[in-house]
Amino acid sequence: MVFTGGLRSLLPLAVRSLIRFNKLNISNTSGMAEGYKQANVVILHKSLADDFEKFCHANDGPLLLLYRSKPGEWKCPSLSSNSDNKNQLPSFL
Structure with a gap:
């Protein structure tokens, strides 16, 4: 193409x-x-999310956290109106 x-x-x-x-x-x-x-997508178990967020804030140059979803949330409306990580992520692997 x-x-x-x-x-x-x-x-x-x-x-x-x-x-x-x-x-x-x-x-x-x-x-x-x-x-x-x-950006990159990081998918973690919810038990690790708070520590990862703190790590990102401590290293916000290379690890700027653009969005943190809630458990079970598949969309990211503040960054993209048509995102659907549940169905789209396999296309990026």
Whole structure:
């Protein structure tokens, strides 16, 4: 698939859609959706979440915590209106 302007010019929604529907053969998303924050997802047992949050706050340069979900919450509305980690995360593995 060819993109005018390259992957840098795509909106995050477009990048997620391409990954979700296996339209990209990539090993990482570095440099895509220029101008937007790129983050990693960490999934922990709820018993570890408080300690991980403290660790992130102590190291907020490399580990900026953008969102902390509640147990069982699959969406991240403050960061993305169409996120659905339950169904989308396997596409990113």
